[in-house]
Amino acid sequence: MSVPANAATAITKIDPHWKALMACAATEVFSMMAGMELQAYEEMPAEIRGDQTAMVGLAGALCGMITIRCSSATATKLAGALLGVDDPSMTIDAMGELANMVAGNFKSKISQVVDHCMLSIPTVISGEAYTLQVMPPTEGFHLAFRLDDQPIWFSLVVHS
Amino acid sequence: MKKLHVLIVDDSSVMRKIVERSLRQAGLELEEVKEASNGAEALTEVQKENFDLILSDINMPAMDGLEFLRSLASIPNAKSVPVVMITTEGSEARVVEALSVGARGYIRKPFTAEQVKERVTPLLGDPQ
Numbered sequence: 121m122s123v124p125a126n127a128a129t130a131i132t133k134i135d136p137h138w139k140a141l142m143a144c145a146a147t148e149v150f151s152m153m154a155g156m157e158l159q160a161y162e163e164m165p166a167e168i169r170g171d172q173t174a175m176v177g178l179a180g181a182l183c184g185m186i187t188i189r190c191s192s193a194t195a196t197k198l199a200g201a202l203l204g205v206d207d208p209s210m211t212i213d214a215m216g217e218l219a220n221m222v223a224g225n226f227k228s229k230i231s232q233v234v235d236h237c238m239l240s241i242p243t244v245i246s247g248e249a250y251t252l253q254v255m256p257p258t259e260g261f262h263l264a265f266r267l268d269d270q271p272i273w274f275s276l277v278v279h280s
Numbered sequence: 281m282k283k284l285h286v287l288i289v290d291d292s293s294v295m296r297k298i299v300e301r302s303l304r305q306a307g308l309e310l311e312e313v314k315e316a317s318n319g320a321e322a323l324t325e326v327q328k329e330n331f332d333l334i335l336s337d338i339n340m341p342a343m344d345g346l347e348f349l350r351s352l353a354s355i356p357n358a359k360s361v362p363v364v365m366i367t368t369e370g371s372e373a374r375v376v377e378a379l380s381v382g383a384r385g386y387i388r389k390p391f392t393a394e395q396v397k398e399r400v401t402p403l404l405g406d407p408q
Contacts, residue, residue, distance in 0.1 A: 152392050203301065213292065228388075
């Protein structure tokens, strides 16, 4: 992944507004591309769980990772909504593409980042027995939404 | 409107399916849809067949969408085919570059079928 030659100064602090921008980016992608509405939780689930995690790396003015995490059942449902057909063999690719679109949509909403940050190709982890670590120091946030009564998490971790 | 022969170029098989689905949802009648996973594969397709419309990603391995556009200009039966770029890029610079090397329009992800229709329909039956 190459970094633009005209890369701006690295952003090492998460702006308080970015949570809302991430929520907006995710909501737009799910609504426009899959016709699915993400519903906010009144109270976030205490534990982040799910055996499907799609991640996209960020490099340039913003370095880190954006992830989407949910259960296999939710991922399969998402893939079906995205493609218009039920094809479980496409679930992993669909999760990766969703992460790619959410990450792209998120960075396009931040003027200091849009032209100065590259996205990696998406990677999908199947299973729950893992720990994801971005090189410290880091900061980040997690957002949870309800999708057909099942949780789905969107996270941003930034190398600070 | 005549049935369309369309080429969809994207390294993501999921995105190729989504684009085809969006074209159908937009009410476009598709006679045949061919797929290519990068610019090099797409060039091979356009040398074999005539297309009414090409939709292409920008960022792809092997040959990206911009290089594909530049190469397309040298293929006699393909240089008048409208090409619409579909991209996650929020960057204006990449979009402007695509338009400067021959793209007739662009669609940013995420998109709706209605947006696809708005961008694509004016280009059909309107050879440059």
